[in-house]
Amino acid sequence: MKRPSPFNGMRHIALVVEKFEECEAFYTDIMGMDVLRRANENLVYLTCGNDNLSLGRAKTQRICSPTSVDHFGFIVNSKKELQEWYEFMKARGVTLLDEPHDHSDGARSFHCKDPEGHVIQPLYHPVVSHQTFI
Incomplete structure (x- = not known):
């Protein structure tokens, strides 16, 4: 099977964070990202205009990749x-x-x-x- 056309880059990352409000403030106030969409009180999507950073509020148990970044x-x-x-x-x-x-x-x-x-x-x-x- 032939590989499809190349990807157009990686411009989305999703983080699960304990310090939800502090992280949202950091990425908006310090990094200059805009809120793209607030899905609910536990999930916000941020952008610089050509990307997407998802911040999810960590619950009592994290559901995420077992590997580290x-x-x-x-x-x-x-x-x-x-x-x-x-x-x-x-x-x-x-x-x-x-x-x-x-x-x-x-x-x-x-x-x-x-x-x-x-x-x-x-x-x-x-x-x-x-x-x-x-």
Whole structure:
């Protein structure tokens, strides 16, 4: 069987969080995401415009993948924007894990944590950063 046409990228991630309100505030107030849709008091969908982050309130028992995620990234358009994000997050008291640094492939990034402890990588990448999506 022939493989179908390639995927058009990965632009959805769903997190189950204990600190639901704090995480929603972090992703809207700090990361600048908009509420796309509030399904109910336990589930909200956020977006930067070309993606979708789902936050689900953890119940007494989590139903999720048994594997862990090391980190996930948010793409910026330039190294200058990456530095501005670093300085903004530092001023807002976000937990920063490192400073902006260059990668061998021409990318540049740093790492921070959301209120639940998920590691986020704001990232400039010379190939991915300049792609536009409908």
